[in-house]
Amino acid sequence: MHPILKLVAQRLSLGLLLLLAASALIFIGVELLPGDVAQSILGQSATETALRNLREELGLNEPALTRYFNWLFGALHGDLGTALTNGQDISKAIGERLGNTLFLAFWAALFSVPLAIVLGLIAVRYRNRWPDKLISGITLSTISLPEFVAGYLLMYLFTVEFRIFSPISTIYAGMSLGEKLSAIALPVMVLVLVVLAHMMRMTRAAILNVMQSAYIETAELKGLRPFVIIARHAFPNAIAPVVNVVMLNLAYLVVGVVVVEVVFVYPGMGQYLVDHVTKRDLPVVQACGLIFAAVYIGLNILADVISILANPRLRHPK
């Protein structure tokens, strides 16, 4: 077997094991939450009878272990069950939400990743001069700003002062792509601002590291333009750490944007998960947790594989 294929297979099976462990951890976590599922669903107005009826209906009187394995068995067959709270089919509900989350993450990544890398290259080209300081200064201040503050500032600027965009990013079936893009403009901006600095700084640091090498000096002596040296000669050797950071940020764009979702009323996975955690809707929490874990593990495997492919020493092990 090709060593790369073998490696991918190894990583994938490890990833599946990790997923299983993650599902168990999520289950335990939800079990440990204070309060009772039936009470959480029915709220303060619940009477004893209603509580008892609901507990019975939800099978909450069964031992936790039985419930866990029942669920796992269903999930392996592609059946994520129905939400305890409103009886909706989870697979269908999550499908829509996941689609929305990926849509937002895709557009945020499409702008932020190239922008971060180009800015990183520029920062290296003019290192320690004003363009470098300006880029670092701006990106570091946007990452230091909490997401919701950035969101409110943009919202004030672009919806109240200048009415260019909508403060509500709700998207739904039947909107054209243009309408959807206009709706998500502000959250995309916020997300770009939030993830930019991390990737930019890592690109800059990784390339600077390579810039000390002898072959860079050779390239300089050959008389190549500085930007060509950085982009063509230094950057390929700095790809591994950059890819890792990019993947981490992509994962964040998928699983970590609940605050942005709330501020801009975007129907993504984050809000869906949080609502169901509050109501102790275990099947939904488990399903979301699994998907999030899968996204993280998948992107990390991808990062590993790309770093290996980018490094000839790892690509052709002796």
Added chain:
Amino acid sequence: MKDDLAMLLDRLDAMGLTRRGFMGRAAAFGAATALGTTLMGGAARAQEAKRGGVLKMGLGGGETTDSLDPGLSDSPVPFSVNRQWGDTIVNVTPDGQIEPALAESFESNHEGTVWTFKIREGVKFHDGSVMTAEDVAATFRRHSDENSKSGALGIMQGISEIAVDGQNVVLTMATGNADLPYLLSDYHLVVQPKGGVDNPAAGIGTGPYKIVSAEPGVRFVFERNADDWNQNRGYYDGVEIIVINDATARTAALQSGQVHMINRIDPKVAKLLSKAPGVQVTHVAGRGHYVFIMHTNTAPFDNKDLRNALKWAINRQELVDKILDGFGSVGNDIPINAAYPLFDGGLEQREYNAEKAAELYKASGHDGSPIELLVADGAFPGAVDAAQLFQQSAQAAGIPLEVKRVPDDGYWSDVWNVKPFCASYWGGRPVQDQMYSTAYLSTADWNDTRFNNPEFDALLLEARAETDLAKRKEIYAKMAAILWDEGGVICPMFNDFIDAHGEAIAGWIEDPNYEMMGGWASSKTWFA
């Protein structure tokens, strides 16, 4: 962020009355009632109203877990959503009268034990089927089934028999209750085809708007019901409810004209917002109130002097000014205010009195160990700040009050009604009897102060059966005095409902029953 919204409405089970309301009740008492006047009022207003346009409402207090089953409705968005597509058999008007809806008229026998509701003829559900008395009875049966998860189960338990007699629905009560029509205006009791037994979340009703699409926690779209039985409402071609739980985003959406009306304005920004161009902030005093509750059967709160020391040690006006920013009124350690019918204002208003509190605290013989008050942000908006103000004023009186902050998560199952001293809120009830029976009768499920006073219990039952309104008022005054002196509830304030709408909206009226004009904002307003 969500919890403070979600829990706000939980116990607000029914709509209510203003001080003029008891006149309407008096009319409803005993004999047959003609209810034509309120309908004529509606017709007169409708002449100015214009039809057309799509109304967009930005509402906080909705979750992806929400269901369209009216029985499970327990927060602001489901409440407003159900108001679009559904009707109850009667409604409470802004001035506290009972208004006919799906029931044309009703009457009861003299004892108030047998009630007959005449159901309106020719009303069609959105699926085209005709609504009958059977549907109404089936709805009531579904909500009164012991296995029901309905929020109206408690209300329905007093009804021993639900029968259909032609176009009439006849309800038989175990004990007489003159307040029954008010109880049946409860927003859970939306009439559904065949009672909604097969599919409670179908969203098929008789309301002014039909559901086009429903995405819980995100967006609901409605179109006008052209066959509406009541042509004096539902002036918009369509309604869109967008769930915006973030208060800042909600305000920005209104300011930028993305939505026409929003609910739940934070009192702290209400004054600022009212200065913004094109925005109208409305507020109306209701029966909702915030409380600190002590278990009267648990040490040290089983000591009446200590309880009263704490009651004198809270600065109510300061709380109204700082927590509600003036959008509310001071409470007086009873859950009743002037918004209730038969309210007697003769009770002494408790003010902050450090000397009196110190004196009572000394008399209680308390050992000086810290008195712990449990509070979470979700107990009511500003609860933690309110508790800290309480702590300061109490400590000034020498009472060692300590505030212990606990998480919102699990607050209603692990702290409220469990711990001996904590913060909470009540949404109020339409009538005094229901408020007292829900939380102050010694046998009540939600007797969250563990109040056990045989005299009080006896007076409550006596009042329920009393048909003479003057006598009833007297009894309620006596009960208020007992609770004021003996009770475990510290009620610092009653909160207002604060909404806002854009200048395009006409026909907005104050409705103390609940936010968004008691849920009727989309039915009764129009584009100017």
